[in-house]
Amino acid sequence: MIQIALFSVDRTLQSLLSSALGNEFEVFLAPTEDQIKHMVSIGDCNLVLLDLDSHQESLEQGLQCSLRILTTQVPLIVIASDALRSTAVELVRLGAYGYCRRPPSIRDLKTMLIRAYESSSLKRELQNVQQRLGATNCSHRLIGSSPHMQRVYDLMQRVANINASVLVTGESGTGKELIANGIHNMGIRSPRPFVAVCCGAIPESLIEAELFGHEKGAFTGTVGTRVGYMEQAEDGTLFLDEIGELSLSTQVKLLRVLQQREFSRLGSNRLIPLRARLIFATHQNLDDMVTRSTFRQDLYYRINVMRIDAPALQDHPEDIPQIVAHFLRQYSDMYQKPMVGVEPSAMAALQAYVWPGNVRELENVIQRAIILSRGDHLLLEDLPCSIQEQNVVSIADFQPSNSFERQLRDYKIKLAMTALRECRGNKTLAARSLNISRAYLHRLIRIAEPDMLSEADASIVEAHRSAMETV
Structure with missing residues (x-):
């Protein structure tokens, strides 16, 4: 229910609005400045509706109170007769949400009230998200306002409060852990632990003991009980980085944990419920690994419920x-x-450089x-x-055709064209086959000259340039 504080001395108007607006609204009369200020300060109203005509005798005092309301997060809507229209318009210019003529059209007023309430709710939600992100160390924040990053932020917000597995993919150095940390901090699990584990940094013989924990004497060398990362995460988030590095035998055990939502320490039969939310990350192409049978297909489907691609710099x-x-x-x-x-x-x-290591x-x-x-x-x-050399690479374009630099450049372009043909125009696969970045491949295509290309290669280059112009 939307609660409205009616800043007016007209009880008839309150009765009219209470009956006309319907059950989704509750209208409270606040005839004095002290009452309206009290309701606003304790959060007892979602909106303030100012009846300007009822303050004609003390208009200046009413306007001063209205200006103070505008400094709060509570939206202000003004209703006024034609005689006070200019004053109402001035309040809108100073920050009031809107203005309705008196007597108000109930349909128009209702629409304005709903929109003001929704707008205010969205602003509060955005501030909450920003505060949660701001609570983390400034060196652990995602930065950027480009369309690529906006898509990442949007997906992060969508999954923050959903208890589903998330797979974060992207090249090394693109901030996959920052994305995982951001999802954690934006959601209801933010007060709970965030535990990050790099699967590639743990020896295969120890990975199960690290993840699940172990009891004393579970295997040679254990001198006590160890709580694994899955228990340490409690009701928070467990982030498993480089998930593609897990052996097939460990993948089987992880799959069972994800299916049953429970596990046991090594050397114990006691089942422990998995309460943490899991986020996975990898710089490898898991689709290719599934094809090569180095990553289990069933586990891939289990972790790839929601996918976020971290863009290369x-x-x-x-x-x-x-x-x-x-x-x-x-x-x-x-x-x-x-x-x-x-x-x-x-x-x-800096902006012209290829950045194979990305943000790192x-x-x-x-x-x-x-x-x-x-x-x-x-x-x-x-x-x-x-x-520094990025600024002078283009000099090669002006070298004599028989110069070493020109021949080297042409050779690189020919390699790129060959890779593109073999990969049927797929630039990502072509770049990977040449062990270069996709951005560097784009550059080679961009500087290719028509007279050195075959008809097929020329069509590939033309298609690429058209696509880049469209973007």
Whole structure:
């Protein structure tokens, strides 16, 4: 039920609105400023409806109270006769949600009240999400406002409060653990533990004991009982990174745990319920692993209920300035070297670079540049040579046709075209077969000249360029 505080002295208006608006609204009369302020301060109303005409005798006092209401999160809607229309419009200009003529059209007023309530609810929800994300350490936040990142944020919000398995995929260094941590912090499990486990860092002989725990004497060398990661996570979140590194025998046991939602420590028959929510991550292509029988298909279907793809940094270079600014603040404070910003040529080089190591590599580069910097701005000369050279790669386009640089470039383009033909135009597979990034493959296609291409290759290049223009 939507609770409305009617700032008016007209009890007849209250009775009219209470009966006309229906059961989904509850209208409370607040004739004085003290009463309306009290209702707003204790959260006893969702909306404030200001009857401007009932305050004509003390209009200035009513307006001052209205302005104070506008500083709160409670939406204000004004109803006024034509004589006070200009005052009502001015309140809307200053932040009131809307204005209705008096006597109000019940249908129009009802629509406005519902929209104001929904808008206010969405704003509060957004603030709650931002506060939860802000509660985490600033160095453990996702950064970026590009369409790629907006899609990630949207999926994170959708799954935050749903107890379903999530699979986060993406290249190394793209922030898969940050996504998992963000999902945890945005959901109702945020007060509970977040336990992150890198499956590839644990020897195969110990992975089961680490995940499930063990009793004293369960196997040679155990001197006591150990609580496994699944118990440590309690009612929180268990994040299993590099899930593709698990052996087939461990995959079978993990599958059974996910199906039964219970497990037992090694050396014990006592079943322990799995209360934690599980999030998985990998940089490997699990579809290919399933095809090669190195990853169980049934486990794949069990963990891939909801999938979030962490974009490679080169796929959203427009976010690089924001990410650089974040690392600049973080590490300039850490190294006690105040930094104001980044020189435009250096930023252009950072955005042009391929970034095979993604955000993790960018973080390393900014750390190094801050240490090397002699001033309060990062310069192009502070960056690694491999990044500085991005600004002069295009010089190869102007080399004589028989120069070494030109021949090397043409050879790379021919390799790229061959890989694209063999992969039937699939750029992701072609890049993987050449062991280069997809972004670098895009660059090779972009600089390919028509006179060096066959008719089939030319059609591939044309299709690629058309697709990029569309995007």
